[in-house]
Amino acid sequence: MNDPTRVWQQAWGELGVRADDALLAELLKRYAEPHRRYHTLQHLEECFARFDLLRDSAVHAAEIEIALWFHDAIYDVTRQDNERRSAQWAKRAALEAGGGHAVAHRLHELVMVTRHDALATTHDEQILADVDLAILGADPARFDEYERQVREEYAAVPEAAFRQRRREILEEFLARDRIFGTEQFAALLEDRARDNLRRSIENLR
DSSP: OOOHHHHHHHHHHHTTSOOOHHHHHHHHHHHTOTTOSSTTHHHHHHHHHHHHHHGGGOSSHHHHHHHHHHTTSSOOTTOSOHHHHHHHHHHHHHHHHTOOHHHHHHHHHHHHGGGOSSOOOSHHHHHHHHHHHGGGGSOHHHHHHHHHHHHHHTTTSOHHHHHHHHHHHHHHHHTSSOSOOSHHHHHHHHHHHHHHHHHHHHHHO
């Protein structure tokens, strides 16, 4: 993402409202918080790059872009409500910008889908979920780096407890009939994601 300000302003402009550059500065500050190792600007930049592959099929592309900015805006490893709080922030930002209740509601639901605890119900939600999960289908070196970054974020968790819970999370993804909802990412990333997951699960045993 060479010019985050341009990406930010263009997305809001497509909604017909003015972008809040002070809000962008706050979001960039959040993604640079020192306790983050994976949920950083690197992750955000990777998400935008992956979204470019699916943009043409999106119903509300600008809303997905804005939701990407917010989907990890609040990230505290000691809490279980990060997505909900981030979704509420996105909804509030849309309403304050004059985007309307329908846009605000869709933004809220888009961010909430990144909890990955339920199947996406709209195509745009499928796109956002797939973009967020695309790291599972990354090349092995990047996937291994991702796993190390996640461990660093949870450095305070004892090794045995982390391994057990991390293995459970990865096994849940592997048990799905399909990890990716969009046809494009299922074809592009599904097999490699399953290989990565199996390898990581075995390493965690």
